[in-house]
Amino acid sequence: MPVLSGKEAVAALRRLGRTDFVVGITGTAFSPGEQEAFLHAGADCVLTKPIGEKSVERILELALVRGRA
Numbered sequence: 165m166p167v168l169s170g171k172e173a174v175a176a177l178r179r180l181g182r183t184d185f186v187v188g189i190t191g192t193a194f195s196p197g198e199q200e201a202f203l204h205a206g207a208d209c210v211l212t213k214p215i216g217e218k219s220v221e222r223i224l225e226l227a228l229v230r231g232r233a
Contacts, residue, residue, distance in 0.1 A: 170188055170189070170190070170202070171188070171201050171202055171207075174186050174188065174202065174205040174206045175205040175206055178205070178206035183232065184232065185226075185227040186206065186207045187208065187210070187211055187223055188205075188207035188209070189211050189212075189213065189215065190202065190210060190212060191212070191213040198210075208227070208230070208232075209223060209226060
């Protein structure tokens with residue numbers, strides 16, 4: 165059992181001043197508010213499992229464009 169959820173971990177990183185590109189990964193992104201909760205916590209984007217190759221490519225490009233890869 166994890167000590168922190170993914171959303172809690174992202175929020176903790178942001179409170180520490182970290183500006184790394186953070187991708188939230190969830191299997192329940194279609195639950196109401198799940199994606200918004202990750203983004204509100206400080207994630208840059210959210211991927212839903214299963215994760216395809218095109219999704220990873222798109223996220224890497226986004227990170228490079230934002231200069232945080």
